[in-house]
Amino acid sequence: MSPTVVSAPGKVLIAGGYLVLDPVYEGVVVATSARFYTVVLPSAEPGIIVRAPQFEGASWTYAVDDTGRVSQSSGDGANKFVQSALETTFRVVAELKGADALPRALKITIAGDNDFYSQRSQLDKGGLSRTRANLAQLPPFNAPGGPLRDVHKTGLGSSAALTTSLVCALLEHTGTAEPHSALAHRAAQRAHCAAQGKLGSGFDVAAAVFGSMRYRRFDPAAVPLDDSIAELAPRLGESAPGWNEQTGAFGLPPRTRIMLADVDAGSDTPSLVGKVLKWRTAAPEESTKLWTRLSQANSELADVLLALASSAAQDPASYDAAIEHAAAISQSDWLQSGVVERLARVRELMSDIRSMMRAMGEAAQVPIEPPEQQRLLDACVALQGVIGGGVPGAGGYDAIWVLVLEPVSAPERAAALVEELWLGWKEVDASPLLASESVERGARVEDLDAVRGLRDVL
Template identity: 40%
Template sequence: MNSTVVSCPGKVLIAGGYLVLSPQHQGFVVSTPSRFYTVVQPVPGSSETSADRFSITVKSPQFTDGQWEYVARKDEQGEWTVDEVKKEGHGSNSFIHLAIGSTLLLSSALSPSTIYSSLLITIVGSNDFYSQSREDNDPIPFAPLGVEIKNVHKTGLGSSAAMVSSLTSALLLHWDSRSSLQADEPEPTVLSASQPRPALFPKPARLEVPDKDTLSLIHNLAQYVHSLAQGKVGSGFDVSAAVYGSHVYRRFAVECLGNLLSTESNEKVTGQSLLKTLSPPHNPLWTTNPTSALVSPFGLPPGVILILADVDAGSNTPSMVGKVLAWKKAQPEEAKQVWDSLKQSNSDLAESFRVLSTRASEDADAYEKEVQKLSATTSDEWSSSSAHFATAAKHILTTRSLMRKMGEASGVPIEPPEQTKLLDACSAIPGVIGAGVPGAGGYDAIWVLALAPSVSSDVAAPEVAVEKLLRSYTEMSVRPLSRRAWVQGGRKMVETGLLREELEAVEGLRRAVGGL
């Protein structure tokens, strides 16, 4: 059987920071071209394989300690459990361990007749998930980082969520395809705990997911595993972006996960309990208001580009979130005023993007001429004749101001003064719509939204000027991510979430995987 390859994108939350923690509010998340890839390969004829036992080796060759070994076995109750085989020089990885164990349990409940065999799994992430050497502006794809995982500096694109989503979905798809090949009777169209089912995805590479219910199951599994590994249920927008791509997001209610994460429950998590809790047909909380998540289309308009940069400092996001929530509880009236204003500003920004996308589709030539004209002037010079671009710029500034107000009130550096100075410098460049700090803010990263005219002119493209500023900036240690990580507006493939891939079609993936 051929290898199974699945990729999931990173994310940028451009609006909705902190608000996405509440089911009453929405965020606007953009998926990036940077992706995590999981390659699942069977190991034929392994002596470890039997009806109730098989081995799993996981490699992450970008790290010096990136190898783990596991043995999956059936316990006395017939439930699969996964044990780690300890190796000197290789620490544990709870995200990988829990992803394998949970996916195996769910797979066995979905298709009890599946016969499992030993696996070799390779996991790699695009270079821009991690800070790269400043001397190497064009590293090879999936470049070795030369450090242990615990010492890597991340760039804030949601690496753990993209990795977990990629790993769980690749395993579920791999095992699902085996059970489908074994089916001897017509297969059901509804998820069943007692019958084989059809393959989750068609075989051809890089197909968007056609089955909404199947994608929901994969999303719910990844949310569960990510929450389990983190020890808490976060907002979940990073996992949602890894599965669905760019979209408007409203979080799911914690109740959707039932007792799966309860430390007080003495009930063992089984394949059936996972199926009944995570499968939408079995658990209506995932599909009915007010407990269900909201995922609706969202994307950047044509003629713009989202430039991403890594700030070499760092922030403790959980600590920041904790302080903001403490302030919200202590000062409910003040917090409600700020949050309501942020909600309106974010919605207005999304509406500006929607209107711009509509205008581009209705009259592409006029839209391009406007982009070309505005690229030569700064956003504060844009007139009412360019109302929607000017309005978008205004809403970005309003959101930044409100986020600073929240930060000052809660004692959290959401947009610290150093970042404000850098963002203002970027925003003053001709053709820049605005700039901001993604997600929870702090010192980790920035984004810059600039016009990207398709027609060349004597004036330097805004993205060139932004990149030059970021590379020469001396008041903070900042480095633009490679252009491969930037997001081009109006391109459907860029906005896509989880994808089935062909190993040979992904540049550098065969080399990173090694001798498959």
């Protein structure tokens, strides 16, 4: 029997951190070319064996009962995300297709693209500088060294991408639902929330299932978390109540590229969300004012980026010429007509959003865009061909993103300037990641041999 392989992308929330926890406000999320892969193979040995071959000792074996409930029979500690994905999916399979449809002997392999884990020490060990070219030389699904609990994550949402690829692969393997179905999305949300023990906005799982999007959250009461609930499927199916998230098409405009850096500022990002929400409650007037302005800027940013994409679709030649022109002149001269003016507006909005996020950080007394990140981002956006940037998601010390132009005549020019700046930056250590936006939307079924290096880790 041929293996079932399903992949799901990571994410970067470029606008809407914190606000997206409230259904009144939307978030803008870019799915990344970095993906998690789940490979499901029938096995001769009884039990559901799950392995993460990139990590030492990362193997867990489970037994499934007739209702789809799962218990771990052996393995290296517990992996909440894996167990929750298995149990949520198997319960749904048992309810919809009967106990006979439940697989009892499987070998499952989970592998994440290198960008999900910091490769600094791997590069350092080989005496290689932290360039994108050197990253591209590392073997696919490289082992970052050591066990999973010691791994240094890069913030692309490993748990959401892993949970989504595993849930979708099992639904596909059992013929229960396709990766883009409402059931797959809801099952992945439920599995992820149950493992996290908290209800975030769900934008990370939504992007893992559907790809880049504008996203407004669902009612938290929709998620059937209570373990005593007898039937999950009716609460996760097409007509289940409360799943009122709103998603809208989104994609970055052609001839632009998102670049990501894994930042090691030596300071741990404390838990920011709790403090921001506390400030939101304590200062309702001030925070509503700021959130309203931020939300307008976030939504306009999505609108203008989409308008740029439509200009490109309508008249590709003029669009390419405008990008060429914009990349050749200083950003302060972008205020002209059409495409270039829209780029100027994008730049202005990204800068406004940053200053409002900093204001929120100051008000809530948390480092959303701390001064170290501010200086680094200011230097990036001053480079020729850079449109703008920011701190992803909740912000903190761990990462930044920037959007650069890729004109046909010199697609690498701006990216190379950014990379050079990062490599020479002294105050904090900024290492580029390889990922850009995923062009394949969301979760998808893959052909094992079309994914470089995947067969080698089975």
